[in-house]
Amino acid sequence: xxxxxxxxxxxxxxAGVRVGTxxxxxxxxxxxxxxxxxxxVVRAITLDxxxxxxxxGFSLQIDPQALPYHALAA
Numbered sequence: 001x002x003x004x005x006x007x008x009x010x011x012x013x014x015a016g017v018r019v020g021t022x023x024x025x026x027x028x029x030x031x032x033x034x035x036x037x038x039x040x041v042v043r044a045i046t047l048d049x050x051x052x053x054x055x056x057g058f059s060l061q062i063d064p065q066a067l068p069y070h071a072l073a074a
Contacts, residue, residue: 007047015045015064017071023052026068032060039072 001009017023021042028035040052049063062069 011047011049012045015042015050017042017045017050019044022072022074023069024072026070029062029067032062034060034067 012018019042023040023042025034025036025038034054034056038054038056040054040056042050043053043059044051046061049061051059051061053059
């Protein structure tokens with residue numbers, strides 16, 4: 001595995017979820033207007049964070065270390 005692959009694997013492990021997983025926020029984010037309890041579906045995992053398609057009708061990338069969430073049961 002090259003360095004880029006290792007960084008991407010590390011990002012996926014930090015995210016703790018897979019693409020397609022439904023998540024729910026555990027805390028508010030004043031900057032984006034998201035609130036604890038908001039839900040969305042993981043669209044992508046990048047080196048910079050997790051891209052979520054929110055039920056509120058927009059997509060936004062978040063840092064899983066700065067804005068905690070949990071996966072919902074399938």
